Amino acid sequence: MGFFQIIAEFFKTIFSPTSPESLQRQAVRKIESELKNLAPELYKKGLVMPDFAEALRVLFINTTPIFDILSETYCSTDLDTSRHFEEQLVFTGFDSEAREILENLLSYENRKKSAMEAQSLIRHFESEHRQLEKVEKELNSPAFIKIEETLDKIKQLNDICKFSYITALKLFDPSYSTKDSYTPEFQPVPIELLENSLLDLYFVIAEMDITNSLYNAVLALFRLKKGGKISDRETQGLKENFKKIQYIVKHIFTKEILSCMIRISKKNYELVPERAVYNGKSRQKYAEYLETRFRTDEARLKGEIQDAAINNEIKQIFGGSPLAAVQGYSKDLDSQLRQSTPFSFAWITPLQLLKNFISIFYEEHVKPLLNDIVIEGFFNNPAYKSEFSSSVFTCNDSLERISAFESKFTRGNEFDETNITSLIRDSHKDATFESTLKNLIDRINRQAKELIQTETTNIFQLYKKINDILIESKKPSSEVITNLKVLMISSRNRDNSDCMENQNSQWKVFLEVMKNYVIIGNIEKK
Helix, strand or coil, rough: CCCCHHHHHHHHHHHHHCCCHHHHHHHHHHHHHHHHHHCCCCCCCCCHHHHHHHHHHHHHHHHHHHHHHHHCCCCCCCHHHHHHHHHHHCCCCHHCCCCCCCCHHCCCHHHHHHHHHCHHHHHHHHHHHHHHHHHHCCCCCHHHHHHHHHHHHHHHHHHHHCCHHHHHHHHHHHCCCCCCCCCCCCCCHHHHHHHHHHHHHHHHHCCCCCCCCHHHHHHHHHHCCCCCCCCCCHHHHHHHHHHHHHHHHHHHHHHHHHHHHHHHHHHCCCCCCCCCCCCCCCCHHHHHHHHHHHHHHHHHHHHHHHHCCHHHHHHHHHHHCCCCHHHHCHHHHHHHHHCCCCCCCCCCHHHHHHHHHHHHHHHCCCHHHHHHHHHHEEEEEEHHHHHHHHHHHHHHHHHHHHHHHHHCCCCCCCHHHHHHHHHHHHHCHHHHHHHHHHHHHHHHHHHHHHHHHHHHHHHHHHHHHCCCCCCCCCCCCCCEHHHHHHHHHHCCHHHHHHHHHCHHHHHHHHHHHHHCCCCCCCCCCC
């Protein structure tokens, strides 16, 4: 092929209507023509015009006061604050009957008062559950679906407020300042320089719709933020902010205009830019909140009623003496949990009773006596001796197992108390920390319950053996342990034997109390 033929083929390739270069030029002309029709003042010959910057500036100015409202209410980085205002907005969707039900169910003192007055706690709690289910069904109504959509739009509006306006504006005017006295001097900018800003703006603003429902929701948040009182001037100012934002979103920064500009800047004429999807699942989260709050308060309520019911029995066992606390699994830490989270320690009272009972009624007198019987007793039945010894030695280690549980709350261990307090604090900022805290408290409560069940069962088994011993000791000659009477009336063990017999009734009362918390067999009288 000659030189001139090569040149001819080259130009033929370039100017052929089917060549890549020709197709690209056609795509450019098509998109630029489309953009010219959509927004003739925003883009010309590869340059983004000052009118684009002015629209950004107006959007920035009018979103700033809205961001001040949202950042301190529904869109606060503090989870408790955000949830509080979310609940307030959701609450407006309920009818008067549902609101009255919720006011009662979400007030711990109201629920406690009603429970204390109820003739049957079982029927009372069943009735409350039915009321809660009735309220939760309303969350599936069209009114609540619309509320959820509005809440999602508030989140989108908040992201529009947080867009990096200054970064983009400084491309048009490097000296741009937010001072009121500054007059911008915007210059055209090559569209390629705005690529990232265009992508970010499209991401948050695409599909945005400024509606009356959105305005009313933000106005409601403004009122709540101000304690229910805002001036006519403030109301009118917010309305003007929304009007200007609505105009820019609807007529200037539309999905079509921004997508055309992005395709030109990236030279990708088939590109579909990414956009944010807002699906906060507010109805589901509110239902979960109601369930969690309801269950937590009910468990606390049952515990307090139960503790009050056994108060006389506790005094019968321990007198008026204050009970030693369980380290870590304490009322102080539980109080922090209750005040700041929906979580709590569910088994403080029974674990405290268990620890104190073993310390007072087993360690000092009964334990040394039973150890002597195991070591020096002449058992007639080896199998019974093995069973008896196992029961004694198991209870001998009960306090160690409780202590091992307590040690888990020390620094660096599984339930590090400082870690729990940190999670309580951080759970206000990030839902991940709250989830971590919930799983941790659930695990702690599970272990506490297992410990209480195991140790109470051990004490119950030993209680039955002690009753056997007391019965045998009254006989002229024991059929089970030949030298039992000698061991029990010896100078070393006489006081311990008397103490074990005198305190036997308190063991029975203790086990009856613990049946409120764990499952054990029938407790027969000696």
